Amino acid sequence: LKAGEAERATAGEDVAVDYSTIEKSLAQLWRSENEQAEGAVIRAALWNVVAHTSSPALQTHAAETLSKAAVLVPQRTIVIRSEPDSQSEMTAWISANCHMLGGKKQVCSEEVTIVAGGDHIHQVAPLVSALLLPDMPVAMWWVGDLPNEHEAYIETLLESADRLIVDSSYFDRAADFALVARIARQTATAPADLNWVRLEEWRMATAALFDPANVRARLRGIRKVSITAVAGENAFGDATEAFLYAAWLSAQLGHNVSDEGKVEGAAGPIGHELRVEKRDQRSGSLAEIAILFDDGSTATLLRDEDRQVINTSIDGATQTFDLVTRMQSRRIDDLIVRQLKRVHADPVFMKVLPIVSRIAGGFAA
Amino acid sequence: LIEPESNPLREGLEQERVPDSSCLVIFGASGDLTMRKLLPGLYSLAHDGLLPSGQSIIGVARTEYTDDQFRAAMKDACNKFARRRPVDDAIWENFAKGLFYVQGSFDDPDAYERVKKKAEECDRDRGAGGRRIYYLAVAPSFFSVVSEMLAKSEMVNDPETDAPYTRAIIEKPFGRDLASARELNKIVVHTFRERQVFRIDHYLGKETVQNLLVLRFGNGIFEPFWNRQYIDHVQLTVAETVGVENRAGYFETSGIARDIVQNHLLQLVSLVAMEPPVEFEANAVRDEKVKVLKALREFPKGCDDTVAVRGQYVEGSVLGEKSAAYRKEPNVNPQSDVDTYAAMKVFIDNWRWADVPFYLRAGKRMPKRVTDISIHFRTAPYPLFQKSGVKIHANVLAIRIQPDEGISLKFDSKVPGPSLKTAPVTMEFRYATSFGAEPPEAYERLLLETMLGDSTLFARRDEVETAWEWIDPLLQCWESDTKNEPHFYPAGSWGPEAADQLLERDGRRWRRP
Numbered sequence: 001l002k003a004g005e006a007e008r009a010t011a012g013e014d015v016a017v018d019y020s021t022i023e024k025s026l027a028q029l030w031r032s033e034n035e036q037a038e039g040a041v042i043r044a045a046l047w048n049v050v051a052h053t054s055s056p057a058l059q060t061h062a063a064e065t066l067s068k069a070a071v072l073v074p075q076r077t078i079v080i081r082s083e084p085d086s087q088s089e090m091t092a093w094i095s096a097n098c099h100m101l102g103g104k105k106q107v108c109s110e111e112v113t114i115v116a117g118g119d120h121i122h123q124v125a126p127l128v129s130a131l132l133l134p135d136m137p138v139a140m141w142w143v144g145d146l147p148n149e150h151e152a153y154i155e156t157l158l159e160s161a162d163r164l165i166v167d168s169s170y171f172d173r174a175a176d177f178a179l180v181a182r183i184a185r186q187t188a189t190a191p192a193d194l195n196w197v198r199l200e201e202w203r204m205a206t207a208a209l210f211d212p213a214n215v216r217a218r219l220r221g222i223r224k225v226s227i228t229a230v231a232g233e234n235a236f237g238d239a240t241e242a243f244l245y246a247a248w249l250s251a252q253l254g255h256n257v258s259d260e261g262k263v264e265g266a267a268g269p270i271g272h273e274l275r276v277e278k279r280d281q282r283s284g285s286l287a288e289i290a291i292l293f294d295d296g297s298t299a300t301l302l303r304d305e306d307r308q309v310i311n312t313s314i315d316g317a318t319q320t321f322d323l324v325t326r327m328q329s330r331r332i333d334d335l336i337v338r339q340l341k342r343v344h345a346d347p348v349f350m351k352v353l354p355i356v357s358r359i360a361g362g363f364a365a
Numbered sequence: 366l367i368e369p370e371s372n373p374l375r376e377g378l379e380q381e382r383v384p385d386s387s388c389l390v391i392f393g394a395s396g397d398l399t400m401r402k403l404l405p406g407l408y409s410l411a412h413d414g415l416l417p418s419g420q421s422i423i424g425v426a427r428t429e430y431t432d433d434q435f436r437a438a439m440k441d442a443c444n445k446f447a448r449r450r451p452v453d454d455a456i457w458e459n460f461a462k463g464l465f466y467v468q469g470s471f472d473d474p475d476a477y478e479r480v481k482k483k484a485e486e487c488d489r490d491r492g493a494g495g496r497r498i499y500y501l502a503v504a505p506s507f508f509s510v511v512s513e514m515l516a517k518s519e520m521v522n523d524p525e526t527d528a529p530y531t532r533a534i535i536e537k538p539f540g541r542d543l544a545s546a547r548e549l550n551k552i553v554v555h556t557f558r559e560r561q562v563f564r565i566d567h568y569l570g571k572e573t574v575q576n577l578l579v580l581r582f583g584n585g586i587f588e589p590f591w592n593r594q595y596i597d598h599v600q601l602t603v604a605e606t607v608g609v610e611n612r613a614g615y616f617e618t619s620g621i622a623r624d625i626v627q628n629h630l631l632q633l634v635s636l637v638a639m640e641p642p643v644e645f646e647a648n649a650v651r652d653e654k655v656k657v658l659k660a661l662r663e664f665p666k667g668c669d670d671t672v673a674v675r676g677q678y679v680e681g682s683v684l685g686e687k688s689a690a691y692r693k694e695p696n697v698n699p700q701s702d703v704d705t706y707a708a709m710k711v712f713i714d715n716w717r718w719a720d721v722p723f724y725l726r727a728g729k730r731m732p733k734r735v736t737d738i739s740i741h742f743r744t745a746p747y748p749l750f751q752k753s754g755v756k757i758h759a760n761v762l763a764i765r766i767q768p769d770e771g772i773s774l775k776f777d778s779k780v781p782g783p784s785l786k787t788a789p790v791t792m793e794f795r796y797a798t799s800f801g802a803e804p805p806e807a808y809e810r811l812l813l814e815t816m817l818g819d820s821t822l823f824a825r826r827d828e829v830e831t832a833w834e835w836i837d838p839l840l841q842c843w844e845s846d847t848k849n850e851p852h853f854y855p856a857g858s859w860g861p862e863a864a865d866q867l868l869e870r871d872g873r874r875w876r877r878p
Contacts, residue, residue: 044798074798107798200378204414207374211383211417212492216372252373307455323418324459341800348377 001025006032010041010096012067014113019092022131026094026110033096033108041098041106044074047340048138050128051079052157058143061332063113066141068333070097070109073340076133077111080124088118125156137162139340140189145170146179158189165339167194167332168240174364177243177357184353190345191353194335199244202286205301205310205325206249215314219253220266221294226273228288235276239363241286242274247356251348257355261362267294274363280305285330303327384816386417387496387530388487390480392471392511393503394424394435398536403502404439405447406808411460412449415813421463421487425480427470435466448806463491471503472510477518484520495522495529498815505538505549512556524558534563534815537628539824541619542840543833550826563815564824568629570807572796573770575822577636577738578650580764580772587762588641590742592717597743597759598871599723601633602878604731606683608705608856613696620704622675622840625727629736631658631832632824633766634723637738638713647821651828658831662712668842671870674852674863675843676706678730681856688730688856704843704851705729708864710871724868726875730856736766737878753785761876770804771795 001015006029009015017025033041049069051062059081066077077097091114098108112131116124132138140161147153158164164183171177180191210216227242250257256264263270279287291299299314312323328334375381389407391399410416424435440461443452465483469476487493497520501511512533515521522528535553540546553562568574581587590596603625609616616624635654642649664672679690692699706728713723742760750757761775773793780786796804814822852861859875868874 042793042795042798046799101795101797203374204378204380207372207378207380208383208414208418210372210374212386212419213371219373249374252376254373304455309455324455325414326412326453326456346377 001028001032005029007036009094010098010108012095012097014093014095016091016093019090019114019127022092022094022112022127026112029094029096029110041108042101043110044107045076045109045133045136046073047075048132048136049075049077049141049336049340050138050157050161051077051141051143053079053081053143054083054147056081059113059115062141062143063111065333065336067097067111069336069340070111071099072337074107074109075340076131076136077109078128078131079111079113080128081113081115082121082124083115083117084121086117088120090114090116090120090123121153125159128157129160132160139163139165139192141165141336143167145172146176154183155187158183158187161189163339163345164189164191165194165336166191168244169195169198169237170234171240172234172236174236174357174361177240177353177360181353181357184350190350192339192342192346192349193244194332194339195241196244196346196349196352197335197338198285198330199241199248200338201310201325201327202245202289202301203248205312205323206289206299208323208325209299209301209312209314218293218295218297218299222249222253222265222270222291223267223294224271224273224290224292225249226275226288226290226292227286228275228277230279230285230287231276236360236364238276239274240360242276243356243360243363244352245286245289246272246274247352247359248348250359251351251355257358259358259361261359263359272359272363380414382813382817383415383417384813384818385494385496386419386421386492387498387816388421388423388484388491388493389498389500389812389816390423390425390484391500391502392425392507393501394466395426395428395430395438396502398502399424400439400442401446402806402808403500403812405443405445405450406806406812408439408443408452408457408460409447409449409806410809410813412447412453412456415809416460417816419463419492421465421484421491421493423480423483423487424464424466425469425471425476427468429468430466432464432466436461436464439464448809463487471507472514474514474518477514477520481518481520497522497529497531498534499532500534502536505540508535508549509552512553516556521556521561524561530561530818531557532561532563532815532818533557534565534811536565538619538623539564539628539829540833541623543830543837546829546833550830554826559826560820562826563811563820564826564829565808565811566628566632566824567807567811568632568766569822569824570809570811571766572804573764573766574633574636577633577764578645582641591740593719593721595742596721597741598721598873599637600737600739600741600876601630601637601723601725602735602737602875603630603727604733604735604859604878605729606731606734608678608688608691608730609694609697613694617697617701617703620675620707620840620843621727621729622704622707622836622843626707626709626725627832627836628824628829630725630727631836633736633738634661634711634713634725635828637740638718638723640717645821647819647823648825650821651825655825655827655831656715657713658828658835660713660715660718661835662714663835664839664842666842668839668846668849670852670863671710671867673707673709673839674861674867675704676708676728676854676861676864677701677703677851678705678728678856679853681730681854681858683730683732683857690856691730702843702851706851706854706860706864708860708867709839710867722871724873724875726860726864728854728860731859732857733878734768735878737876738764738766739876739878740764741873741876750785750787755785755787757787758789763876763878765878769795769797771797 053059093113289301635657639653708726711723740762777787852863854861
């Protein structure tokens with residue numbers, strides 16, 4: 001590093017380095033910083049997070065998101081921009097994400113950016129592999145939709161990944177879910193979905209509704225599930241949260257889901273109704289769920305956008321309480337943090353994955 | 366208790382364990398503990414979706430409040446003290462629907478009738494199902510009357526029957542000596558069975574204290590070294606910067622050994638020294654802790670400074686502020702001999718710890734607020750580098766309970782260069798750096814565990830009594846020693862010289878935490 005570059009890097013600025021000496025430049029950065037700050041800088045990392053992007057806009061989005069996430073989950077961040085159709089070259093930058101801890105010490109995480117074009121994209125995977133911190137798990141965040149025709153490219157990048165983070169709200173076809181399910185089945189990489197994290201508040205609200213034993217008994221008699229999602233630009237992507245919800249209910253209640261997406265419960269077939277409506281709410285997110293039981297009663301979960309809560313109620317003869325569940329932040333950095341705070345793969349999501357591709361396929365058909 | 370498998374939709378959620386709704390009755394509802402800890406803790410649990418739907422809370426105290434006035438006062442308290450603050454109106458509105466107040470004195474049978482009626486309304490209207498938790502947030506002198514009145518009013522179910530559960534939470538101090546602790550326990554178990562009683566030592570609700578068990582029994586590398594073969598000695602420090610504040614009345618009759626050593630410090634000692642339990646279950650864990658307390662070596666006769674030192678602060682300065690002597694604090698006897706500092710050398714006479722000293726100290730008006738455990742390992746068996754003039758330091762594993770929670774390991778490393786020089790370096794883990802988010806308050810965890818019926822993090826009767834049995838002779842000796850005053854130390858120092866000598870005689874010194 002040249003004079004002044006270490007300070008620029010720890011101030012969050014990108015400093016260009018030769019891609020063959022990234023690790024050496026990082027070591028130089030910390031040595032220089034420790035000399036100046038007299039040991040007041042702590043380097044921390046719990047994860048290696050590799051963000052894969054395919055455009056300058058997504059690269060900026062990924063870098064900004066992970067620099068915020070690194071405050072709560074310290075990580076070595078590696079942002080890749082891979083553009084097979086661009087000029088064949090490779091460039092790299094380093095910087096540091098630092099924040100004060102208790103007003104005394106500065107906690108810093110490293111960020112490496114690699115931009116590869118043309119044939120150089122095939123050099124990315126081995127370079128990333130060399131840059132991973134040992135003994136720390138690796139999360140690969142695939143920013144945007146999965147590439148429909150380049151499965152082999154994904155697999156190479158995933159070789160060292162413990163977790164693949166996708167956001168199914170970007171998906172454009174049921175086969176994307178099937179690909180993720182295949183990765184779960186055939187590789188050691190555990191998939192995770194930011195849309196699944198978004199669903200957590202709806203799962204919490206639904207679960208709380210069925211905590212009292214007398215209400216829980218009705219789970220056996222579900223006849224119909226109606227889900228309303230808010231429409232946006234991507235018709236398939238806007239429905240994915242609803243698909244995940246329906247698949248989750250079926251996975252947890254032991255429903256039989258056919259390859260065509262038909263659902264059968266203990267009391268017979270279960271109808272699914274999905275509406276994607278234009279509303280004055282964030283697109284893609286769920287707005288309303290109604291679960292109809294065989295005794296004629298209905299459980300309702302309704303998003304109150306103004307108060308940022310989900311109101312839950314259930315009618316029928318038995319005693320119940322209205323519930324209020326706080327909606328959680330949907331900022332991508334918060335979703336990434338919640339995902340990374342989970343040390344192991346989510347077994348419930350693993351159960352849901354094969355079912356959601358069938359349910360999504362049924363609706364798409 | 367709703368097991369995850371009984372509500373399949375709970376699987377995988379952070380809120381996997383949500384108790385059945387119940388009626389929590391807080392005696393002493395207008396007091397400091399309720400305002401600062403209990404209601405803010407319950408509200409934060411509700412905010413995080415950890416309280417069951419329909420949970421009811423009835424406050425009982427002498428203060429005149431209507432339900433609405435009580436709710437307003439509690440909302441103010443939550444706005445000041447809850448971890449999840451400011452209060453979220455949507456959550457509060459729903460939470461407050463289950464909040465009620467009954468005015469009355471603790472010896473008034475009519476007040477209990479009103480509480481009973483209100484609780485039955487909660488059964489009918491809010492699904493409390495006859496489940497009761499009585500929180501005695503009152504001075505121990507009221508334990509007797511409250512538990513007797515509860516029994517007389519037929520508000521306590523026998524756990525041996527199929528009736529819904531009744532539980533009682535009581536707060537320290539659990540007595541001021543062995544006799545009073547036994548008396549107190551007798552009173553409590555006259556009304557409740559032992560397994561219905563949850564004795565709160567809030568240290569056990571702290572994440573870092575629970576992490577002690579994970580550190581020791583969840584990792585393969587520590588336990589093989591966790592014994593007399595590798596450990597030279599152990600130090601435990603509980604230091605406070607504050608003096609007696611507004612607790613002079615209580616502190617004058619207790620002192621720091623009763624206030625901190627008998628409970629918090631001995632809880633830490635037992636967690637550091639216990640054998641692995643056969644399972645992570647309340648009685649299995651507590652059985653092992655009691656074994657440690659039973660193995661504590663008795664104090665020798667006489668108040669010998671070579672074993673235990675009591676101190677009291679005199680004028681000084683703490684964190685840059687002038688500080689008065691203890692004897693000049695408001696409501697303190699100007700001739701008081703009460704200990705504001707205690708240090709002791711303790712041995713655990715069992716196979717694992719034979720002859721390994723545990724040095725304990727607790728003090729008020731110390732330079733900083735810190736609770737810290739340090740495990741000092743033996744030095745390398747052969748001084749390989751001695752000829753090079755290299756000084757070998759002992760490895761130290763330090764566990765910081767509060768604040769700045771974390772663990773560090775000190776070891777020697779070669780200083781880069783042509784000659785062989787070494788320097789001690791540390792590897793550090795800090796909760797704040799690695800996990801970011803603030804941990805839940807100890808009371809939140811303990812309230813939730815009570816609702817779930819898990820008493821692992823609560824003190825059992827025999828733990829309390831065994832701890833008193835061990836420390837009582839020392840306390841009696843100090844109290845009867847009218848010839849010697851406590852060792853004085855300036856406020857803002859790490860305690861009296863006699864405490865330093867306690868270790869110096871063994872060729873050791875206190876670690877600066």
